[in-house]
Amino acid sequence: MHIEMKRARQVSPLQRREFLQRSAVAAAVFGLPMAKAEQYFGAGESGPAMPRHELLDSDPERYWAELRRQWLLAADRVNLNCGSVGCSPLPVLRAMIDHILSAESYREAPYPWFGYEENTRLRELRDQLSAFIGCQRDELAIVRNATEANNVVCNGLDMKPGEEALLSDQEHPGGKCCWEQKAARFGIKLNYVALPKPPATKEEIVERFAKALTPKTRIIVFSHITTVTGVILPVKEISALARQRGVLTHVDGAHAIGQIPLNLHDLGCDFYASSPHKWLMAPKGTGFLYVREELCDKLWVNIASGEWRNYEQKAYRFSNFGTSNLSVMVGLKAALDFVQQIGAERIYARGHQLATRVRDQVAKYPDRMKTVNASKDEFFGTLVSFEPVPAVAPGATSGGLLPIARESAARNIRVAGGAERIRIATHIFTQPTELLAFFDAMDAGVRSSG
Ligand SMILES: Cc1ncc(COP(=O)(O)O)c(C=O)c1O
Numbered sequence: 026m027h028i029e030m031k032r033a034r035q036v037s038p039l040q041r042r043e044f045l046q047r048s049a050v051a052a053a054v055f056g057l058p059m060a061k062a063e064q065y066f067g068a069g070e071s072g073p074a075m076p077r078h079e080l081l082d083s084d085p086e087r088y089w090a091e092l093r094r095q096w097l098l099a100a101d102r103v104n105l106n107c108g109s110v111g112c113s114p115l116p117v118l119r120a121m122i123d124h125i126l127s128a129e130s131y132r133e134a135p136y137p138w139f140g141y142e143e144n145t146r147l148r149e150l151r152d153q154l155s156a157f158i159g160c161q162r163d164e165l166a167i168v169r170n171a172t173e174a175n176n177v178v179c180n181g182l183d184m185k186p187g188e189e190a191l192l193s194d195q196e197h198p199g200g201k202c203c204w205e206q207k208a209a210r211f212g213i214k215l216n217y218v219a220l221p222k223p224p225a226t227k228e229e230i231v232e233r234f235a236k237a238l239t240p241k242t243r244i245i246v247f248s249h250i251t252t253v254t255g256v257i258l259p260v261k262e263i264s265a266l267a268r269q270r271g272v273l274t275h276v277d278g279a280h281a282i283g284q285i286p287l288n289l290h291d292l293g294c295d296f297y298a299s300s301p302h303k304w305l306m307a308p309k310g311t312g313f314l315y316v317r318e319e320l321c322d323k324l325w326v327n328i329a330s331g332e333w334r335n336y337e338q339k340a341y342r343f344s345n346f347g348t349s350n351l352s353v354m355v356g357l358k359a360a361l362d363f364v365q366q367i368g369a370e371r372i373y374a375r376g377h378q379l380a381t382r383v384r385d386q387v388a389k390y391p392d393r394m395k396t397v398n399a400s401k402d403e404f405f406g407t408l409v410s411f412e413p414v415p416a417v418a419p420g421a422t423s424g425g426l427l428p429i430a431r432e433s434a435a436r437n438i439r440v441a442g443g444a445e446r447i448r449i450a451t452h453i454f455t456q457p458t459e460l461l462a463f464f465d466a467m468d469a470g471v472r473s474s475g
Pocket of ligand 1: 109196277300
């Protein structure tokens, strides 16, 4: 019996040959990523072995170089824009694919899926996620992205005509447009705070919010890390200010989870939205919404189904939007496992170290460009944004930094931005040689513009 089992687990030469043939076909038809995934998944593994943690002390560069094998990332492409959408490592893909296959072969519980009441998988995910971000499980709704979470708060909050919301001037459309619609529909007023570019001190930022508050302000809406410049805003201080004035705070934290360590209770905001498919490297279409416990029954749901007024569900009420994709949420849990295996602090430290190199490189061209967030360590995590000197008009489609964006594109280096601004995202899969390739593109862009 024992021998039989052992034999069953061994891959026969024939199977191996078949597998290798299939991989070769897959490589030819679908390209190398498919073959690489097959190589591991076919052998019953989630990916290459993780590098030993001790390497982090003895030879950190080797650790990060070895870790890179966890991704399918093509060797001839450089992704310096995981701020828009992240790259999932093989164990995350494996978890998601396994779930799809298991569900489609009817090995999963028939019901509930995702979008109705909570099942065991979702409960485990919420337990782990809430512990990771410093809140209670009941304060956490699983949704599909930060845009959805932002909409739940905005559309769910009763406001009277004439009441006001205060936003920063760097909000993403997925965070601000719900407020624009609410203003157009219900006559609420929107005020804006112009953020300093770059900021000098936290106090300077808080002061600007304080000055813009009026007796009619109901809520302050701002990003933890803005999409425009990647600046980290002082959430704790702005939330404390708002609390003193009896004003609510909604934080769009799309960029935060996985980029910087988080503790929502310590931050003290009322609502917090995020997209783990960016920096946490979760599958695309994963999001969460935090609602401070005492506010869970103060919001209407955006999408009403059977549980719309089941207030006992606390924040989970906002996850009842009809059948959705449980497989990506299984992948989200695997992404949490992956990140926790390495450590959120270590991930931040590595990304920040690489981002600092970008900041220092930009500083070499003081009469051509300037960073707009990285004035101090506390204002940037692993995103660095820079603008041309002199500035170009908002929305410009020529001049400014466009030659750098073009040089980057020509070398298959993906960056965010164009003439007006460029934003570089570094992560644990970013290799120092990839940054050097970008620095070459920067240099060529500068030289070509005379
Ligand atoms: C601050 C901010 N909020 C919201 C979004 C929208 O994210 P999603 O498309 O995941 O909803 C983004 C995307 O970049 C963002 O930067």
